[in-house]
Amino acid sequence: MKILTLLILSSIFLFSxxxxxxxxxxxxxxxxxxxxxxVKWPLxxxxxIFVQSFCDSNGDGIGDIPGMTSKLxxxxxxxxxxxxxxxxxxxxxxxxxxxxxxxxxxxxxxxLDDFKIFVKEAHQRGIRxxxxxxxxxxxxxxxxxxxxxxxxxxxxRDYYVWAKRDDILEDxxxxxxxxxxxxxxxxxxxxxxxxxxxxxxxFYGGMPDLNYDNPKVRKEIFDIGKFWLGEVxxxxxxxDAAKHIxxxxxxxxxxxxxxxxxxxxxxxxxxxYLLGEVWDDAQVVAPFLNGLPSLFNFDLAFSILNSxxxxxxxxxxxxxxxxxxxxxxSLEEGFIEINKTYKEINPxxxxxxxxxxxxxxxxxxxxxxxQEKAKVAAAILFTLPGIPYIYYGEELGMQGSKPDEHIxxxxxxxxxNKEGRANWIKPxxxxxxxxxxxxxxxxxxxxxxxxxxxxxxxxxxxxVLSYGRIEKLKTDQNEIVAFKRxxxxxxxxxxxxxxxxxxxxNLPSGISEVFYSSNETxxxxxxxxxxxxLSTLILN
Numbered sequence: 001m002k003i004l005t006l007l008i009l010s011s012i013f014l015f016s017x018x019x020x021x022x023x024x025x026x027x028x029x030x031x032x033x034x035x036x037x038x039v040k041w042p043l044x045x046x047x048x049i050f051v052q053s054f055c056d057s058n059g060d061g062i063g064d065i066p067g068m069t070s071k072l073x074x075x076x077x078x079x080x081x082x083x084x085x086x087x088x089x090x091x092x093x094x095x096x097x098x099x100x101x102x103x104x105x106x107x108x109x110x111x112l113d114d115f116k117i118f119v120k121e122a123h124q125r126g127i128r129x130x131x132x133x134x135x136x137x138x139x140x141x142x143x144x145x146x147x148x149x150x151x152x153x154x155x156x157r158d159y160y161v162w163a164k165r166d167d168i169l170e171d172x173x174x175x176x177x178x179x180x181x182x183x184x185x186x187x188x189x190x191x192x193x194x195x196x197x198x199x200x201x202x203f204y205g206g207m208p209d210l211n212y213d214n215p216k217v218r219k220e221i222f223d224i225g226k227f228w229l230g231e232v233x234x235x236x237x238x239x240d241a242a243k244h245i246x247x248x249x250x251x252x253x254x255x256x257x258x259x260x261x262x263x264x265x266x267x268x269x270x271x272x273y274l275l276g277e278v279w280d281d282a283q284v285v286a287p288f289l290n291g292l293p294s295l296f297n298f299d300l301a302f303s304i305l306n307s308x309x310x311x312x313x314x315x316x317x318x319x320x321x322x323x324x325x326x327x328x329x330s331l332e333e334g335f336i337e338i339n340k341t342y343k344e345i346n347p348x349x350x351x352x353x354x355x356x357x358x359x360x361x362x363x364x365x366x367x368x369x370x371q372e373k374a375k376v377a378a379a380i381l382f383t384l385p386g387i388p389y390i391y392y393g394e395e396l397g398m399q400g401s402k403p404d405e406h407i408x409x410x411x412x413x414x415x416x417n418k419e420g421r422a423n424w425i426k427p428x429x430x431x432x433x434x435x436x437x438x439x440x441x442x443x444x445x446x447x448x449x450x451x452x453x454x455x456x457x458x459x460x461x462x463x464v465l466s467y468g469r470i471e472k473l474k475t476d477q478n479e480i481v482a483f484k485r486x487x488x489x490x491x492x493x494x495x496x497x498x499x500x501x502x503x504x505x506n507l508p509s510g511i512s513e514v515f516y517s518s519n520e521t522x523x524x525x526x527x528x529x530x531x532x533x534l535s536t537l538i539l540n
Contacts, residue, residue, distance in 0.1 A: 039466045041128065042236075042273045042294065042350055044081035045382075045456050046389045048357060051088055051109055053410045054392060056422045063410070063422040065110035069118045070420075074438065076125040078395060079456035083122065084130040084238050084275070086358060088115065091139060094424070095358075095404070097132075097240060098139035098207045102224040112232070119233045128235035130273060131228055135221050136241040137207040145208050149192040149199070158214045161200035163187070168198060202244050212245055212257055222264045229268040236273030237265075242292060243278045251287065258291025275352055281317050282338045289346035294387065296352045299338060303331045304355060305366050308377045311498045312478045332472055332483045335384065339470070351386035355394065362393070362400035362407055365429070371397055372534045375451055376496055379518065379536040380481055382455045383494050385470050395452035396441060399429040412437035458516060464492050464540075475505055480531070493539040497531040505529045511539045 055067030065088070075083060087096035090106045105112050119129050138145055147156035168187050187198040188205035201208045210217050228234045239258075246253040258276070265272045276292030278285045285295055302316045302323045315326040315334020326334055342349050355363045355377055367373045374397060381388050393400075393411055400407035409430040410422035415437045429435075441447035459465045468487035475482050479499040485492045493511060497503055507527050514524070519532035524539065531537055 039081060039460055041081065041271070043387055043466055045079060045459065046082040046084055046130070046387060047075060047078060047080040048084045048086070048389055048391045050086045050358060050392060050408045052094065052424060053408055053422050055411065055413070055420050057420070060108075061423040062108045063424075064108065065105065065114040065118050067420060069114070069121050072118075072121055072125055072127065075122075076127060078390075078453055079460050080390070081126055082128045082130055082235070082273075084389065085132060087132045087134055087240075089134075092141050093139075093206075095408070097134050098137070098141075099134050100139045100142045102135075102138075102220075103227050116232055123233070128273070129233075130236045130238055130275065131234050132240060133225065133228075133237040134240045135210065135224070136244050137201060137203065137209045140201075140206045140208055146192075149190050151193050152195050152197065159211055159217050159220075160208050161211050162197045163200070165196050165198055202241070209244070212253075218260075221261070225261070225265050226268040229265060229272060235269070235271075236275065238275045238277065239292065240277055242276035242288065243280060243284070251284075255287045255291060258288060260291075262291050262293075279318065281319075282341050286341050286345045289342055289349045293346055293348060294350045294352050295342075296354065296357075296389075297335075297338065297386070300335055300351075300384075301354050301356065301360070303334055304377050304380050305363065307331045307481065308373050308380070308498055309367055311500070313481045313498065314478075330472075330478065331380075331481050332470075336470060336472060336483075339385070352389060353381060353384055353386040354389040354391070355381055356407075357389070357391050358408055359404070360407070361402060362391070362398055362429075364397050365399040365401045369399065371448060374448070375518070376498065376534050376536065378452060378455060380496050382459050383465060383485070383496075383536070383538070384483075385468065385485070388459075390452070393430070395449050396435060396438065397448035398435060401429070414439040462492075463487050464490050468492070473508065477503055477505065479503060480505065491540060495529065495531055495537045495539075497533060497535050500533040502533055503531045505531065508539075513540060514538070515540045 049068065051065065051068055052063045054063040055071050056063050057067035057070065058064065087099065088105055088109050089096060089099040090101045090104050091098050092100065096106060105115050122129050144156050144159045147154050148160050186200060186202055188201050190197065190199055199208050212218060225237065242258065243254065245257050262274055265274065273294065274292050275294045275296070276288055278288050278295055279298050282299060288295060299317045302318070303314065306316055307313050313330040313332065315329040315331055316323045317326055329337065339351060342351070356366070363374050363377060364371070367377070396412065398409070400409055405425055406428050409425060409427040412430055412432070412435055413420050415432045436447065438449065441449035444450065464485050464487040468485035471484040471486065473482035473484050473493060479497060480503060481496040481498060483494055485494060492515060493508055495505070505528070507524055507529050511524065514537070516536070516538040519535035521532045522535050522537045523530050529537065
């Protein structure tokens with residue numbers, strides 16, 4: 001049997017301590033050459049980083065931008081062509097999703113000049129930069145809100161959403177909802193003036209929602225976006241809480257806002273990449289695609305992990321705070337159905353696919369520490385169409401479960417040397433006794449890190465895996481995820497065995513060779529495929 005042997009990246013990368021000096025920058029021609037060598041943007045694999053936990057350059061226990069800059073060679077070695085950074089603006093919270101200054105860097109992370117250096121150095125390596133932009137709400141400590149909450153006639157009052165307590169209660173009564181529902185708990189007391197007005201904060205009182213009916217607010221947000229795209233040079237934004245700019249009963253206003261935002265951002269960078277977080281079922285998500293042409297596919301993430309955990313292919317969908325299985329649909333059928341829905345709205349949308357992020361329990365914890373199942377989950381991700389996102393540490397097999405702080409624990413660079421390791425929190429999961437660090441996994445051909453690097457290299461080198469369309473392959477085994485990827489005249493037949501047992505299948509017609517096999521005991525002959533347990537096989 002012919003098996004493709006994946007190439008381990010042969011370049012030697014110096015994973016030095018975070019405090020090492022910066023490299024000299026290349027000329028513009030080299031930057032342009034490097035930026036065009038990877039999969040065509042915005043496709044290609046992306047990497048999500050929580051800066052606070054990634055690499056600490058100055059020994060204060062908090063990861064920072066200079067530390068992240070020193071690790072760009074590691075990031076490039078993964079084969080990714082973009083990084084998504086969780087919020088880096090000043091904020092009173094550790095997670096920084098409540099911003100106090102939209103045009104500055106949190107002092108724990110460094111300076112604006114540090115960040116400009118990071119962007120430039122990333123671009124030299126063919127890595128583009130996506131910032132988390134949190135514009136649904138500000139911090140209650142933002143100067144705008146401090147002014148707005150000081151008196152009812154303050155010029156900034158209308159930057160936020162206010163209503164009289166009696167009017168809110170009357171409106172709730174008309175809707176016949178209970179007093180302890182979200183409808184009342186999203187309105188908050190203001191102790192800074194003597195009025196009877198409450199302010200609206202969808203998430204909590206420390207995050208008051210901005211008022212997008214106010215043209216001044218809209219202009220402020222446009223200026224903020226253009227600042228980061230133009231003056232700093234970032235390549236795009238991940239838009240937090242994109243569904244909540246307006247309340248759910250004003251969905252059309254939400255959709256229109258994002259179309260206007262996209263138009264304004266394209267004035268600063270015609271190639272700007274906008275990625276939205278709309279955590280809901282596909283029918284709610286789809287109309288956002290005209291303004292946000294890339295959206296996270298939460299249904300797919302839940303489908304992959306639940307399928308792998310249960311050992312059978314199933315499609316699930318978001319159902320409030322949890323999920324439910326779609327009756328009769330396999331994982332691949334559900335994915336194809338969602339993509340069809342999205343393409344009817346925007347034929348040029350790019351699906352942002354992932355396994356977990358900073359809001360969900362980590363893959364290895366969800367799969368109860370089963371590394372072989374985690375590898376199959378990654379293989380499914382890297383063989384589907386779209387833009388795969390990796391949450392930092394997934395490539396090491398990091399564990400982590402709620403509360404949120406413990407799915408955002410410090411990254412481990414070296415089990416034998418703690419230089420550069422953040423320690424802002426005492427980890428429960430990311431401990432030397434549990435997880436091998438980067439230096440140790442680089443020496444292990446069977447490590448999770450090697451597996452991720454190999455898969456990303458395989459995807460990057462294949463037009464079929466990077467650009468090909470998807471079609472369902474019918475099998476009689478619900479333990480198998482099976483589909484076809486097609487680009488021009490080339491077709492890959494892809495099979496993932498979710499069970500622990502070996503499974504035999506009828507061979508589809510037209511197959512001539514093995515393109516990839518994760519297990520040497522998998523095979524095929526003239527009319528039958530044999531798949532080892534928890535394995536992946538790609539035929540063409």
